[in-house]
Amino acid sequence: MNAQHVDGVLVQWGERLFYPSNRIVKPLPTPRLDTLVQPKAAVIRQRIEAIVGRAPQVIVKVAGGGQGMSAIAAHFRYISMNGQLDIEDDRGVVRNGEDAVHDLVDQWRFGGSLIKNTGHRREALNLMLSMPAGTDAELLKKAVREFAQVELAGHRYVMVLHEHQANPHVHLSVRAEAISGQRLRPYMKHLNRWRETFAEKLRGWGIEADATRQAIRGENRAHEPLWRARDREAGVLRVHPSAPTAGPGTSRRRADAMLSWAHILKALSASEAASDRELARRVGSFIRDSSTFKEATHRRIGPEVSAPQDRTAARVNDRLEGRPGPGLDRG
Structure with a gap:
């Protein structure tokens, strides 16, 4: 041929x-x-x-999101370890300390439609972008920064690098309402595109990365829902999980x-x-x-x-x- x-x-x-x-x-x-x-x-x-x-396959997880400012503030404190870790916002400003967390909470609360302490709709989306152990953490953060500039343009967001655990990863919290007033409602097609964009940005910094679906890689793994994993770890899962089966x-x-x-x-x-x-x-x-x-x-x-x-x-x-x-x- x-x-x-x-x-x-x-x-x-x-x-x-x-x-x-x-x-x-x-x-x-x-x-x-x-x-x-x-x-x-x-x-x-x-x-x-x-x-x-x-x-290495990139990981982009949607780990829930806050329905009120109280939940969003708690997430800010968690990912920054109460301000001990650097917090970078969508303008590129890097700060740390408890005062920085309080300022961010006020910016999000009043920067657009008012976010009350409690509510019934998701006001923020929490993402985690991760790579295997051994990946250069600073280059990973640069790739996430470029990812956010492309995929989350028009939204307020904050990002915090975690490199104290096995796999280096970045927590990225996004305000659901954009400056234009449109709301971020991610679907599976968005998640697939986000993975591809993240992999592209990593390769741009010389990090070998790929983002292909399981079907392409010939894998049959079914990932456990995050809520079920957390409940199992906390010892409050009452229903024995059944093995997932593939649909048509x-x-x-x-x-x-x-x-x-x-x-x-x-x-x-x-x-x-x-x-x-x-x-x-x-x-x-x-x-x-x-x-x-x-x-x-x-x-x-x-x-x-x-x-x-x-x-x-x-x-x-x-x-x-x-x-x-x-x-x-x-x-």
Whole structure:
């Protein structure tokens, strides 16, 4: 397979894998007319390298938010250790001490619609942005600062670096109401974008980081809700948590991701470039080691395969074993 054809396949299936809003795989572009194919393919190769190389995954958590100024003030005191740690606001002003915390509370209380001590709507959003142990804490803070300037523009926010625990992380508290009066209502699409932006800012400071969904990485882990983890640690969890199960949407996303990997693997394996074939070898190992692939192949009993990710696993396994694999080219 020549380089132009390989690039075309990588762009088609790489965009479907990494940018899931593109649900339809278009026909191969004509390389001589589409000058963007080669640079797009280079970006896809970089994403593949990061994933199969297991670059550290960024963590962006939404850890609740205050419904009144009393709760917001308590969070300010908690993240700053009662003013012992530096608090940086959206203007870049860095302060510490109890007086600084009191001033911030007054600024938030009166800076816009009045925030009463108690209320029934969320007036602040508490985020935590984290990286594994060993990450340069100061560079992490710089990346979070750039993240906030992009994603939280128009909102008041404060950030505090914590480097005294195992993983360095930054607490970021955001006022829900923007200067314009619009309110911040994050959804899953926002969280995915926030992770991607955070990873981009980290890479800009030379920190290896990636932000890909579990389905892309072939992982099946289900994270425990924060409220349940806190209640369990406090010894007040009364209901025994049941093992989470994947719904049809999750199964389809896993199947789509595995199918995209199958096409990418096929193209790289047939490439004339030795570097692509080496990347194909690493992609194959990555797929074999993924929990999605292992669980799907383990569930296969005889020729009948029911779940979509199981059917796709069978086709990917054919590719890994060097067999053509029926229906692979049909997607």
